[in-house]
Amino acid sequence: MPKFSPVAIRTIALTGHGGSGKTTLTEALLAKAGAINSPGTVEKGTTVCDFDPLEKQYQHSLNAAVAHLQHGDTRVHLVDTPGLPDFIGRAIGALPAVETAAIVVNAQNGIEMITNRMMQWAKKRDLCRMIIINKIDAENVDLPGLLARLQAAFGKECLPINLPADGGKRVVDCFFNPSGTADFSSVEEAHSALVDQVVEVDEELMAKYLEKGEVAPEELHAPFEKALREGHLIPVCFVSARNGAGVAELLDIIVKLMPNPTEGNPPQFLKGQGEKAQPVHAEPDPKKHVLAHVFKVMIDPFVGKVGVFRVHQGTVTKDSQLFIGENRKAFRVSHPYLLQGKEFVETDALVPGDIGAVAKVDEVRFDAVLHDSHDEDHIHLLPLEFPTPMHSLAIEPRRRGDEQKISDALHKLAAEDPTFKIEHNATINQTIISGLGDLHMRYVLDRMANQYHVEVTTQPPRIPYRETITAKSEGHHRHKKQTGGAGQFGEVFLKVEPLKRGSGFEFVDQVKGGAIPHQFIPAVEKGVRQVLETGPVAGYPVHDVRVIVYDGKYHDVDSKEVAFIAAGKRAFMDAIGKARPIILEPVVNIEITAPEQNMGDIAGDLSSKRGQLSGTDTSAPGTLLIKGQVPLSELANYQARLKSVTAGQGSFSIEFSRYDPVPPGVQKNLAEQHAKTAVHAEEQ
Numbered sequence: 001m002p003k004f005s006p007v008a009i010r011t012i013a014l015t016g017h018g019g020s021g022k023t024t025l026t027e028a029l030l031a032k033a034g035a036i037n038s039p040g041t042v043e044k045g046t047t048v049c050d051f052d053p054l055e056k057q058y059q060h061s062l063n064a065a066v067a068h069l070q071h072g073d074t075r076v077h078l079v080d081t082p083g084l085p086d087f088i089g090r091a092i093g094a095l096p097a098v099e100t101a102a103i104v105v106n107a108q109n110g111i112e113m114i115t116n117r118m119m120q121w122a123k124k125r126d127l128c129r130m131i132i133i134n135k136i137d138a139e140n141v142d143l144p145g146l147l148a149r150l151q152a153a154f155g156k157e158c159l160p161i162n163l164p165a166d167g168g169k170r171v172v173d174c175f176f177n178p179s180g181t182a183d184f185s186s187v188e189e190a191h192s193a194l195v196d197q198v199v200e201v202d203e204e205l206m207a208k209y210l211e212k213g214e215v216a217p218e219e220l221h222a223p224f225e226k227a228l229r230e231g232h233l234i235p236v237c238f239v240s241a242r243n244g245a246g247v248a249e250l251l252d253i254i255v256k257l258m259p260n261p262t263e264g265n266p267p268q269f270l271k272g273q274g275e276k277a278q279p280v281h282a283e284p285d286p287k288k289h290v291l292a293h294v295f296k297v298m299i300d301p302f303v304g305k306v307g308v309f310r311v312h313q314g315t316v317t318k319d320s321q322l323f324i325g326e327n328r329k330a331f332r333v334s335h336p337y338l339l340q341g342k343e344f345v346e347t348d349a350l351v352p353g354d355i356g357a358v359a360k361v362d363e364v365r366f367d368a369v370l371h372d373s374h375d376e377d378h379i380h381l382l383p384l385e386f387p388t389p390m391h392s393l394a395i396e397p398r399r400r401g402d403e404q405k406i407s408d409a410l411h412k413l414a415a416e417d418p419t420f421k422i423e424h425n426a427t428i429n430q431t432i433i434s435g436l437g438d439l440h441m442r443y444v445l446d447r448m449a450n451q452y453h454v455e456v457t458t459q460p461p462r463i464p465y466r467e468t469i470t471a472k473s474e475g476h477h478r479h480k481k482q483t484g485g486a487g488q489f490g491e492v493f494l495k496v497e498p499l500k501r502g503s504g505f506e507f508v509d510q511v512k513g514g515a516i517p518h519q520f521i522p523a524v525e526k527g528v529r530q531v532l533e534t535g536p537v538a539g540y541p542v543h544d545v546r547v548i549v550y551d552g553k554y555h556d557v558d559s560k561e562v563a564f565i566a567a568g569k570r571a572f573m574d575a576i577g578k579a580r581p582i583i584l585e586p587v588v589n590i591e592i593t594a595p596e597q598n599m600g601d602i603a604g605d606l607s608s609k610r611g612q613l614s615g616t617d618t619s620a621p622g623t624l625l626i627k628g629q630v631p632l633s634e635l636a637n638y639q640a641r642l643k644s645v646t647a648g649q650g651s652f653s654i655e656f657s658r659y660d661p662v663p664p665g666v667q668k669n670l671a672e673q674h675a676k677t678a679v680h681a682e683e684q
């Protein structure tokens with residue numbers, strides 16, 4: 001029998017902006033519960049969760065890490081996630097593993113980019129949310145102001161469950177035993193606000209409350225969970241991970257008030273693909289078939305490939321035979337583990353709510369579903385939405401002959417990281433890697449060097465321009481070649497039409513009466529697709545175009561595949577040339593945090609870079625959050641520029657917004673550059 005039943009388990013992700021103190025808070029919680037002897041620090045590189053050498057070097061979490069503790073009779077799993085925008089893919093990936101997302105807010109910096117995003121992502125995934133305001137010990141923090149800003153940003157359902165007292169040295173409870181004096185606001189008022197909010201989800205209780213003016217605390221539990229589940233309540237609590245204020249209280253809140261696996265909203269599984277996919281509800285019942293989801297894959301130097309998963313249904317034991325997704329061959333678990341950072345703790349059984357790990361299973365991959373029945377085939381999780389990788393580097397091996405090793409290393413890294421993409425451009429024989437930012441790219445290169453011992457040279461970020469057309473037109477080509485005996489013949493007529501931005505490419509076959517025999521249509525499409533890779537204006541990929549092939553001619557003897565590939569290609573080039581082709585560039589949303597007095601300089605700089613401001617907010621006293629949009633190509637060296645304008649105080653993050661046409665001057669430059677390199681390539 002497992003020691004903990006699902007109702008005695010809490011599974012929580014600590015999320016929030018980089019530097020808000022999630023890893024330090026995990027440390028404080030583990031130490032307070034006695035799971036570790038004393039808390040380590042990020043500065044010394046002694047924390048449970050930042051165990052990777054690169055995490056110690058960067059002093060930031062780079063991947064989700066898992067730890068567990070016991071408080072009373074309850075087991076708590078904590079998932080410490082990265083908060084830097086460059087590594088946010090790993091935090092998003094961990095959301096389906098938990099009932100509760102605790103969004104940690106830095107009391108000094110206030111609401112930051114990832115605070116906003118995480119509140120939205122967690123809501124979209126139907127998670128219960130709580131807000132933890134950390135660093136209440138720090139100098140010059142405006143806690144009442146921050147609470148008001150959180151309520152303005154995320155709604156009146158953000159209600160304090162405790163309040164700071166003695167100038168941030170401790171907290172006073174506003175829910176269980178509301179008495180005492182806080183540094184601001186009133187404990188009684190905070191208590192009634194919470195009760196008022198909770199009873200709103202239960203009509204009977206509300207009637208009773210209105211009549212009697214109070215309700216017993218036990219009666220509040222079920223509606224409290226309902227309010228959390230429905231997003232009708234977002235409890236706010238205060239802590240200092242550094243001096244320990246509010247940490248014991250937070251443990252109590254997690255155990256007494258946060259949902260167990262039977263009280264949360266389970267993630268959405270689907271059976272089958274596309275429109276036929278049917279929803280599958282995982283039930284947190286240890287007796288049912290196993291359904292678990294792998295949200296992290298890591299390579300451990302001692303035990304090899306490790307899959308970290310959350311059990312949503314059934315019980316995983318050492319005798320379990322599990323299938324990975326559609327694989328036909330099951331593997332025997334043998335050693336189910338709990339994780340304490342990098343330590344593997346062997347255990348008998350993992351039940352719904354538990355986070356566990358299996359080692360030495362090569363086929364395990366990020367986002368895989370583990371199950372123990374063929375009936376559960378083709379089950380997958382509702383896909384997660386990740387930010388688009390916008391930062392690209394062209395890489396080349398430093399040593400000849402390393403190509404294969406580099407490709408292997410890159411694919412292993414991509415298998416762990418949903419926001420890292422690899423592309424090989426065959427035309428110019430170049431490998432392009434893309435991720436979420438400079439630091440993400442640096443991390444990939446460091447991992448390649450440290451772990452896989454391959455080094456590469458890099459070219460500056462390549463902007464992923466695209467080409468598209470703005471008008472309908474027609475194209476035609478007759479390919480005819482007579483070389484000695486056998487000839488080549490193929491003729492193609494086609495039309496092109498612009499599609500909505502983001503639709504990609506469509507190929508339509510409207511050839512009537514076998515003017516082009518059926519078996520040659522794929523060849524025509526192949527020829528057309530060759531052009532898509534390197535567009536006619538400046539060699540960038542062509543997007544958002546429909547090609548309709550409607551007529552052609554063939555020859556009984558001389559028509560061959562190659563002839564129709566060539567004809568399709570030329571006909572498409574002919575059509576695009578007449579369809580007013582343009583170059584599109586990526587535009588990003590940018591959020592800049594900087595001291596108020598630098599606002600003028602930052603705004604001036606952005607508008608000189610074709611950028612637009614869309615709004616400003618006060619994130620903390622004296623600090624502004626500036627939002628805008630700017631073409632990605634204008635952000636080269638922005639880190640350095642912002643640093644010099646703000647004397648090192650500013651920071652920024654970007655995310656993809658949309659593709660827009662480039663101004664004519666820019667298009668002319670890009671086309672000229674392309675013409676030059678094309679000539680150069682031909683000369684070689």
Ligand SMILES: Nc1nc2c(ncn2[C@@H]2O[C@H](COP(=O)(O)OP(=O)(O)OP(=O)(O)O)[C@@H](O)[C@H]2O)c(=O)[nH]1
Nearest residue numbers: 018019020021022023024060061083135240241242
């Ligand atoms: N004054 C004060 N500093 C804190 C507190 N908690 C954390 N810090 C400091 O804040 C910095 C960032 O802490 P981390 O725990 O690494 O923050 P994080 O949220 O894990 O950051 P990422 O891993 O980048 O997302 C470190 O220098 C900590 O020592 C706190 O309660 N008070």
Ligand SMILES: [Mg+2]
Nearest residue numbers: 022023060061
């Ligand atoms: Mg961290």
